[in-house]
Amino acid sequence: MYDEAEILLDDLPKDYMEVNFGPHHPSTHGVFRFIAKIDGERIIDIDPVIGYLHRGIEKIAENRTYVQFKPLVDRLDYTGGLNNELCYCLAVEKLMDIEAPPRAQAIRVICAELNRIAAHLIFFGAMGLETGAFTPLLFGFLDRETILNIFEIMAGGRLTFNYITIGGVREDIRSTVKTYFDKFNKEFPVKLKRYEELITGNEIFIKRLKNVGILKKEDLFNWGASGPTLRGSGVKFDIRKVEPYSGYEKYDFDIPVGTNGDVYDRYLVRMEEIKQSMRIVAQALDNLPSGDFTVKVPRIIKPPEGEVYVRNEGTKGEIGFYIVSKGDKNPYRLKIRTPSFSHINMLNFAASGNYIADAIVILGSFDTVMGSCDR
Amino acid sequence: MLGVGLLKGLKTTLRAFFSRPVTIMYPYERVRIGDRGQGLIKLRVTSFDPVVYKCTGCGICEKNCPQRCIEVTKKEGEKQPEIYTVNYGLCMFCRICIDVCPFDALEMTQDSEHIGYSRQDFIWEKEKLAMKSLYIVEEKTPASRDADGASS
């Protein structure tokens, strides 16, 4: 008996152990599974398994008209639905050679930036959760609730809006939005400061995040990383500045960058982005142009033949829509480029060699959403 | 110094501890959906006795619904729908049907609750869709949401 056991042990790969995380694990942000090969506490290799939330959205798009497909775009990255919608509408508008009127563009900017704040507040909560603090989650969601209420007044929905339409927005913005936002603008920075006191300056939090998961910019370029992940490593690159869309060049805002490229920098970049987004929304609401909120588009949307790739700065990074049109009611092919897909692709590279607990934090710092990864 | 951050954090926690609760007791208190909110669909009627729908049964909404959850038929020569059903088991409240209707026959309500014991209960007939409000909601709006932006 004893000998047999020894032989069996010899067959096993030595030193390494395989640990399965997920698909239903709170730290994996949805239905994401990865198999980690570990040596003691250190991760040697990560094999991510995705596809649990695959809904075949690209195939569905080929069988739907441009307008019918639009509600599904919200469901990609469900924390930043309006950013996705904006990108999709810009892509179709580019195909059809139409441009939204200035008022619509300003409303779109308000939508997108408020949604960015909402998404970053989820990140703030989740980051706390990842490091073992539960309170930030509640605080983050509490303030997000105020933003969602504004969305409800303005756009009708809270998570899935179908508000931005091809050629403008569905309904005009309300005057009450400004009142609500002003109130929010007065209270929120004070609260945010308190929240930051709660975890940003906390020694345990800093010890957990500093010098963990350092990524160099050359690697990030090569892996196709974008958004705050890229900015955390000292790359001052923002599509809103470099390829301005929807009138972003009119607003005055800064782009925060990190200097170390570790998880803590990515966290700080996002927290700073919240403040910058507040600035943009305040500016946009103050200088709201008058005029139409939508242009007249044909009843049946039939873009001419051609193909476009349009990207914008989503809440997590570069969202892009590649649409091939053959002059039909339906897109011939629609490819969605999502930041989460590229970032989870990078996970093995970023997390190997770290401790298991750090791998969770690194995954959290990419702020991935499985709905946008699996599509 | 080690521990200062912890104490500062504790201050925030304590402040939250002594502030008013932000949650509401759901079945007893309810929040209203804003008037642009995505609720159940209502068929407009021009008169109740006899019931005359604004809908002419043209079927445009049926064709445009992305989820294919509307079913409309009409008798030859009539200007009223014979069958009009919405399957709320499939509907995603995208409001496309309301946007495309050329006769302005549909409207979105602020009722968001729909429950049933079987999947058949989610298929609503035209009579049910025309009813004003199915659930009598006693509204106790919390202070944080006292106005829902009804004034435009």
Add this chain to the structure above:
Amino acid sequence: MEIINYEYKKTDNRDVIAAIQPKAETAGVAVKFSEFKEQLFCEIDSADIKKFCSLLNSDAELSFEYIKFLTAVDYVEYIEMVYCLYSFKNNWSIIIKVKLDGRKPVVDSVCSIYRGADWHERETAEMFGIDIMDHPNLKHLLLAGDEDGYPLRKNFEIKWEEREYIPPEKFE
């Protein structure tokens, strides 16, 4: 780590063509340029894709170091691979197109040049049935692998099921 700043730069597609053309010629890649709505498309032969990508990536002046995405489009007679690259340094974007045979599509992997292309290639391979040569790990990514056909090909049809409603007492 020092901070690199990327500002808005006005770009002209003619500059991009002028920069790429001579370098591609020396490398022996025949490139056909075309423009559509301010986007630059390069059409090349399928055998050259790896050579062309490594040229664009490694050249210090061009420095297309970032891959936005890659995908394929099924035109029934042929399949077209689409690679979208970006150069941070110059704020240039190009879309490379490669035509593949519709019945037996084979293309080289660019994974060794752009590591970000890894999953995009796996996805394309399983969705279109394209054989990606030299890919380190061509497993199924999003699908379970039990469907017949390739979902994003045009001959793969979505079936709308007529749902039958089961009354609740039948659940027992």
